[in-house]
Amino acid sequence: MSVWDEVVGQERQVEPLRAAVADPVAMTHAWLITGPPGSGRSYAARAFAAALQCPQGGCGTCRECVTALSGAHADVTLVATEKVTISIQEVRDLISQAASSPSQGRWRVMVVEDADRMTERTSNVLLKSIEEPPPRTVWLLCAPSPQDVAVTIRSRCRIIGLTTPEPEDVARLLASRDGIEPGLALECALAAQSHIGVARRLARDPEARARRDQVLALATEIRGVGDAIFAAADLVEVAEADAKAATEERDGAERAELLAMLGVEDGTRMPPALRAQLRQLEEDQKRRATRHKRDVLDRAITDLMSLYRDVAVVQTGATVRLVNVTHEGHVRDLAARTTLADTMRCLDALGTARERLAGNVAPLLALEAMALDLRPHGPVGGTR
Numbered sequence: 001m002s003v004w005d006e007v008v009g010q011e012r013q014v015e016p017l018r019a020a021v022a023d024p025v026a027m028t029h030a031w032l033i034t035g036p037p038g039s040g041r042s043y044a045a046r047a048f049a050a051a052l053q054c055p056q057g058g059c060g061t062c063r064e065c066v067t068a069l070s071g072a073h074a075d076v077t078l079v080a081t082e083k084v085t086i087s088i089q090e091v092r093d094l095i096s097q098a099a100s101s102p103s104q105g106r107w108r109v110m111v112v113e114d115a116d117r118m119t120e121r122t123s124n125v126l127l128k129s130i131e132e133p134p135p136r137t138v139w140l141l142c143a144p145s146p147q148d149v150a151v152t153i154r155s156r157c158r159i160i161g162l163t164t165p166e167p168e169d170v171a172r173l174l175a176s177r178d179g180i181e182p183g184l185a186l187e188c189a190l191a192a193q194s195h196i197g198v199a200r201r202l203a204r205d206p207e208a209r210a211r212r213d214q215v216l217a218l219a220t221e222i223r224g225v226g227d228a229i230f231a232a233a234d235l236v237e238v239a240e241a242d243a244k245a246a247t248e249e250r251d252g253a254e255r256a257e258l259l260a261m262l263g264v265e266d267g268t269r270m271p272p273a274l275r276a277q278l279r280q281l282e283e284d285q286k287r288r289a290t291r292h293k294r295d296v297l298d299r300a301i302t303d304l305m306s307l308y309r310d311v312a313v314v315q316t317g318a319t320v321r322l323v324n325v326t327h328e329g330h331v332r333d334l335a336a337r338t339t340l341a342d343t344m345r346c347l348d349a350l351g352t353a354r355e356r357l358a359g360n361v362a363p364l365l366a367l368e369a370m371a372l373d374l375r376p377h378g379p380v381g382g383t384r
């Protein structure tokens with residue numbers, strides 16, 4: 001067993017990281033690990049951090065490995081923001097941590113999982129530490145692509161470019177690590193288009209699969225304007241419920257922790273001097289919920305795109321595999337009832353909705369416009 005076992009389908013890509021563990025001469029103080037969402041870039045960074053701390057170079061089972069992977073290792077700092085941007089203060093704190101030598105391990109490893117979420121000003125602050133790192137400090141930055149990181153930063157990093165793993169590789173991981181039945185594992189890996197985290201959630205949570213089916217059903221259920229408006233409202237509601245479920249428990253725990261730290265009992269009057277701290281926390285939590293909601297909606301749109309992509313595959317007679325194998329009947333039905341031009345129009349509408357959401361348009365507005373565009377147009381689509 002080794003920490004690299006779970007970096008699936010990237011054997012060649014992670015070779016420089018393994019070499020750096022084995023031979024200090026091959027070591028570099030700053031790495032940029034890129035790859036599409038779900039390709040496992042943050043896992044690869046943690047695996048590298050573990051391998052650097054492990055006396056056996058990444059056995060996967062010793063205390064060093066286990067704590068480095070989980071983020072509990074004293075010499076491994078993991079930064080995973082759930083906010084839209086990493087603040088300049090957070091980066092300053094990281095830099096001061098990075099300046100101290102490792103307390104027990106061989107290296108001080110600083111992992112920044114969303115290095116693309118830094119403004120240019122923040123990047124410039126980080127740049128200094130990356131240019132002249134303390135001798136035992138290693139920076140591991142992760143981002144979707146090198147272009148997502150300021151050029152000044154990426155020119156000082158060695159770049160490890162992960163690729164989208166094959167669905168079979170993802171399915172094998174789900175089966176071996178999470179004990180998922182192999183047939184279901186492959187079905188979910190395909191549906192998630194090889195996004196490891198999404199595939200795992202689908203495989204382990206029947207409700208997540210049901211929600212996805214519900215989203216895909218929109219493709220055939222929207223007939224008129226009324227349906228479109230309802231469908232958009234439904235999607236936003238599902239996203240809000242999902243965000244609430246995902247954040248509520250943690251919000252409460254964080255609040256209790258902050259109050260305890262400030263020495264205030266919940267329910268009593270908060271001294272004015274401490275209110276700013278609580279307000280800051282509440283703002284962070286609100287931003288996190290907003291991001292979660294947008295992520296859920298973005299996922300829903302991506303799922304719908306995968307369905308229309310399958311419809312286009314059938315319509316053009318291409319011989320590639322369908323993403324939504326469990327919806328093949330549904331896909332063939334839609335392919336027979338519509339034209340390729342219809343499908344392209346729907347894909348455009350979905351793409352536009354994604355852009356609008358990313359550009360901070362109110363979700364309901366973006367989705368209503370999208371749902372209206374998904375209605376069947378022209379004589380082939382039929383029922384208006």
Ligand SMILES: [Zn+2]
Pocket residue numbers: 054055056057058059060061062063064065066
């Ligand atoms: Zn180990």
